[in-house]
Amino acid sequence: MKQLTTPVNSNDHIIGNPNAPIELVEYGDYECPYCGRAYPIVKDIKQQLGKDLKFVFRNFPLSKIHPHAFSAAVATEAAGLQDKFWEMHDIVFENQKTLDAKDIFAFAGQLGLDIDRFRNDIQQTSLVDKVEKDFETGMRSGVNRTPTFFINGQKYEGEWGSGQLLQYLKNVLAEVPTI
């Protein structure tokens, strides 16, 4: 079974309980329709599992087929510098068919970001590097499609489209020894 080669670390965007018994990592592409379909599913999982879940999103933009995916990923990282990573992540997935530069700036406005700073930040090579680094860790971990999920460091090979992922996580949770 394939493993997450780069463990979750301080460079990651983490939401939920940092000490949760379940760690779910998604490698995703903001313009990928499958990731768009997974977005509400993951959102529901976050709600259902609550404090039992730590969720991490890493970028895996397939830029050659999704021309807006990389810039959208950089935009979420730039929003992250203003503590709005997850807000941007959500708004981008909710509008994944309209991800031109003007749309991205409109989202930034809606989120109340400092636009001048945002405009400057999206041009930072450090953010481009961050997105590329995510991609690289994904490649090395055997990511072969988007979305790809890792659960407590193990690649999840099952279906996720209609409740299977939540069920699987619940089963994992049932087997975690309670402390």
Next chain:
Amino acid sequence: MLPTETIAPDFALYSTPDQKLQLSELRNKKVILAFYPADWSPVCDDQMTLYNEMGKYFSRYNAQLIGISVDSKWSHLAFTEHNKFHFPLLSDFEPKGEVARKYEVYDEQTGECRRALYVIDEKGIIRWSYLSPVGINPGADGILNALEELDSVKLIKQ
């Protein structure tokens, strides 16, 4: 599959409607041969779509990726344009599957290539191979590990 440490059989196949690519032209480069069943599989899932993103990572190891299937050069042309591929797809079309047979990855039942990978070194020697279950995209981690290991072995020998 052919064993590692043997010479990769040479071949020349159409890479565009009017141009053939010969394996031995790529000496001094590592070559990743990716045999796959058919053009036009679903996009986000697709192995070739993933490899298309990886050109710059492969080139760090002085490696060139080549896709091979039994589809015609015209299918490859349309498939390449549709997905904006930046690497050659070779057409093992006439005689059908001849190269796949040489590499022991032809599936007689389906008449397609199996999903198989070979990494060939700069001297034309097979150094790594992998046969994937046909429905599973093998990803790129195995290839990258193989390329990395080849480079590190070379460093030790120098």
